[in-house]
Amino acid sequence: MPRRALPPRYPPTGTWPAQMRADMAAAYLDYRDTTEFAIAIRRGDAPPPSSLRGSGRKREPVWCREELDRYLAPAPPDGQNDERAKEDLRLLV
Numbered sequence: 001m002p003r004r005a006l007p008p009r010y011p012p013t014g015t016w017p018a019q020m021r022a023d024m025a026a027a028y029l030d031y032r033d034t035t036e037f038a039i040a041i042r043r044g045d046a047p048p049p050s051s052l053r054g055s056g057r058k059r060e061p062v063w064c065r066e067e068l069d070r071y072l073a074p075a076p077p078d079g080q081n082d083e084r085a086k087e088d089l090r091l092l093v
Contacts, residue, residue, distance in 0.1 A: 005035035018065050019053070025063040029072070047071040 008027030011017065016028060026037040029046055040046035047068060049061030 005033040007033055016065055019050075019062045020065065020068075021060060021062060022049075025068065028063075028065070028068055 006023040006026075008031060009023040010027050011024065017024070020028060022034045022037060026032075026034050029037065029040075031037040031040065031046070037046060041048055047063065050064035050067050051062055052059045053062045054060055
């Protein structure tokens with residue numbers, strides 16, 4: 001049975017937690033709902049879950065905020081100058 005799409009959920013306190021369930025990870029990555037997020041994961045356009053939380057049938061995927069941040073802004077390849085990356089960004093704007 002397919003799961004129901006959940007809308008993105010934003011943290012009530014304004015602070016993103018260290019671990020997020022799918023609905024909050026979808027909000028963090030700016031997806032419209034968890035179905036769109038799941039499709040992006042299958043295509044490789046979004047990161048897979050970092051781990052599973054819970055036990056038995058209640059296990060659920062969770063995403064680590066640090067891993068989501070690394071996915072959004074990966075570190076420059078070794079040997080690339082950070083100043084050059086800033087210059088390139090300015091050319092794009």
